[in-house]
Amino acid sequence: MFQQLGLIGCGLIGGSFALALRQAGLVKRVVGYSKSPTTTVKARQLGVIDIEAPSALLAASGADLILLAVPVAATEATLRNIREMLKPEVLVMDVGSTKQDVVDAARRSLRDMLGCFVPAHPVAGREVSGVEHADANLFRDRQVILTPLERTQVQHLDRAQAVWEAMGSKVVRMSPEAHDRAFAAVSHLPHLLAFAAMNGVLGQEQGNELLALAGPGFRDFSRIAASDPAMWRDVLLANRQEVLAQSKAFQQALTAMESLIERGDGEALERAIRHASVARAHWRMGTPQSGV
Amino acid sequence: MFQQLGLIGCGLIGGSFALALRQAGLVKRVVGYSKSPTTTVKARQLGVIDIEAPSALLAASGADLILLAVPVAATEATLRNIREMLKPEVLVMDVGSTKQDVVDAARRSLRDMLGCFVPAHPVAGREVSGVEHADANLFRDRQVILTPLERTQVQHLDRAQAVWEAMGSKVVRMSPEAHDRAFAAVSHLPHLLAFAAMNGVLGQEQGNELLALAGPGFRDFSRIAASDPAMWRDVLLANRQEVLAQSKAFQQALTAMESLIERGDGEALERAIRHASVARAHWRMGTPQSGV
Numbered sequence: 001m002f003q004q005l006g007l008i009g010c011g012l013i014g015g016s017f018a019l020a021l022r023q024a025g026l027v028k029r030v031v032g033y034s035k036s037p038t039t040t041v042k043a044r045q046l047g048v049i050d051i052e053a054p055s056a057l058l059a060a061s062g063a064d065l066i067l068l069a070v071p072v073a074a075t076e077a078t079l080r081n082i083r084e085m086l087k088p089e090v091l092v093m094d095v096g097s098t099k100q101d102v103v104d105a106a107r108r109s110l111r112d113m114l115g116c117f118v119p120a121h122p123v124a125g126r127e128v129s130g131v132e133h134a135d136a137n138l139f140r141d142r143q144v145i146l147t148p149l150e151r152t153q154v155q156h157l158d159r160a161q162a163v164w165e166a167m168g169s170k171v172v173r174m175s176p177e178a179h180d181r182a183f184a185a186v187s188h189l190p191h192l193l194a195f196a197a198m199n200g201v202l203g204q205e206q207g208n209e210l211l212a213l214a215g216p217g218f219r220d221f222s223r224i225a226a227s228d229p230a231m232w233r234d235v236l237l238a239n240r241q242e243v244l245a246q247s248k249a250f251q252q253a254l255t256a257m258e259s260l261i262e263r264g265d266g267e268a269l270e271r272a273i274r275h276a277s278v279a280r281a282h283w284r285m286g287t288p289q290s291g292v
Numbered sequence: 293m294f295q296q297l298g299l300i301g302c303g304l305i306g307g308s309f310a311l312a313l314r315q316a317g318l319v320k321r322v323v324g325y326s327k328s329p330t331t332t333v334k335a336r337q338l339g340v341i342d343i344e345a346p347s348a349l350l351a352a353s354g355a356d357l358i359l360l361a362v363p364v365a366a367t368e369a370t371l372r373n374i375r376e377m378l379k380p381e382v383l384v385m386d387v388g389s390t391k392q393d394v395v396d397a398a399r400r401s402l403r404d405m406l407g408c409f410v411p412a413h414p415v416a417g418r419e420v421s422g423v424e425h426a427d428a429n430l431f432r433d434r435q436v437i438l439t440p441l442e443r444t445q446v447q448h449l450d451r452a453q454a455v456w457e458a459m460g461s462k463v464v465r466m467s468p469e470a471h472d473r474a475f476a477a478v479s480h481l482p483h484l485l486a487f488a489a490m491n492g493v494l495g496q497e498q499g500n501e502l503l504a505l506a507g508p509g510f511r512d513f514s515r516i517a518a519s520d521p522a523m524w525r526d527v528l529l530a531n532r533q534e535v536l537a538q539s540k541a542f543q544q545a546l547t548a549m550e551s552l553i554e555r556g557d558g559e560a561l562e563r564a565i566r567h568a569s570v571a572r573a574h575w576r577m578g579t580p581q582s583g584v
Binding site (some may be wrong): 123124125127128142143145172181182183185186187189190191192193194195196197198199200201202203204209210211212213214215216217218219220221222223224225226227228229230232233234236237240243244246247249250251252253254256257258261262264266268269272273274275276277279280281283285286 | 320406415416417419420434435437464473474475477478479481482483484485486487488489490491492493494495496501502503504505506507508510511512513514515516517518519520521522524525526527529532534535536538539541542543544547548549550553554556558561562564565566567568569571572573575578
């Protein structure tokens with residue numbers, strides 16, 4: 001049980017965390033700060049936070065649990081802002097979609113308080129953003145990746161795991177490097193492809209008319225293209241090497257299929273499609289895959 | 293009201309059409325044929341068809357409405373098979389995802405019966421196939437594209453439109469060429485990208501372990517990768533020129549974003565993402581887009 005959550009960033013993820021923590025009966029009071037004052041006001045009006053703080057430092061002040069829910073590029077500045085308020089017994093987490101850059105930022109900014117910090121990535125989200133979409137059940141049945149540093153205190157790591165599990169999440173621990181490689185493949189690249197697919201159509205004459213004909217396949221395929229631009233700019237830049245490497249692997253697979261189409265090699269094309277289709281048909285979110 | 297539907301191909305789409313037609317009170321009897329006899333038996337047991345036919349010809353025999361729901365590459369052979377049973381007053385439709393090749397096949401095979409044929413593409417489907425997934429409401433609120441030939445009889449075209457509208461579909465008429473260009477952009481290419489994205493990950497060491505970490509974004513993005521391999525082999529080959537042209541447009545958009553990532557140009561990257569994001573956030577399935 002925490003006395004006070006200091007929530008820095010009252011968007012979809014931060015707001016959902018506050019609601020979920022409250023729903024789990026794990027917090028007495030939520031003090032929130034957002035860069036935009038209107039967001040902080042809205043968060044209080046919606047009951048996501050109890051008290052508006054005028055700065056990240058004041059949101060962190062007196063908190064025994066601090067959550068950074070800001071675009072990953074803002075992590076270092078935010079940690080520096082709150083650094084002087086930290087005590088060894090305070091648990092600090094982030095929710096960033098990349099972890100190597102967050103870990104580096106924490107190393108540079110937290111110094112002797114580095115042991116408080118448990119880097120976290122809840123594999124949840126929606127294509128809409130904003131506190132008005134916050135949902136106490138957003139993390140239920142979702143995976144949360146924790147990427148502790150060598151200096152992270154075990155007590156904080158275990159408490160972090162307990163918090164997420166109390167919200168219904170499944171916790172997985174791995175290194176920041178392994179995390180960033182994996183999520184380049186299964187999240188960052190798919191977002192990049194969805195953005196590029198939209199732009200590829202929009203760049204054509206009558207692009208909007210083409211889109212008007214699209215059906216449910218396109219709807220689902222392109223859903224993530226509606227994601228928050230500032231957040232995804234940061235993610236793609238922070239994890240650029242892994243993202244570009246994954247894009248290369250993807251383009252090789254695409255080129256291979258294109259040349260089968262060009263050659264009219266139906267048999268090999270069907271084999272390539274079947275390879276993808278069988279794997280996807282057997283895939284279940286958040287469970288170890290057969291063949292591992 | 294039709295006396296008898298001759299259903300050739302009792303899969304997801306064919307089966308759903310039979311159920312929807314029955315639900316709309318538009319047919320007395322459904323005679324069905326599938327290449328695989330076990331499918332035909334299953335279709336009867338599930339109440340999708342009333343009578344099993346041992347051949348396409350016998351399914352068509354006595355029907356006043358014939359639906360071809362077979363992979364597009366099988367269209368020509370199927371039309372040749374049933375050609376001798378056709379009378380001018382019989383309405384014949386297909387449900388293929390490509391239309392130029394279907395129209396060409398009809399021209400070659402139907403000759404003086406070409407006026408019976410109304411090429412149709414219901415923009416509906418699921419990533420699962422098979423008659424056991426047939427659904428009387430599959431076409432409700434979905435667009436159906438009709439691409440009549442110059443020799444299509446107006447009475448058949450109007451009846452075709454009335455049939456789909458009775459199932460709750462919105463009917464759009466366009467030329468086969470315009471259809472194939474549009475669906476290369478908003479359906480065929482997205483499928484190709486989803487297949488390639490799966491294969492790009494599967495081709496990596498520990499590909500299955502990476503997939504185990506994927507979340508809801510990947511789930512929706514990759515759903516269409518589970519689609520039927522034989523059907524999509526045919527679609528990608530039948531519409532290869534438009535698909536490859538769309539793939540080129542996509543790759544240009546991807547390369548442009550990659551170079552912004554490489555250069556670390558956050559401002560331009562955010563602009564490119566926002567371009568996609570705003571368009572996708574405002575997109576609504578099956579409605580004219582703002583900006584058209």
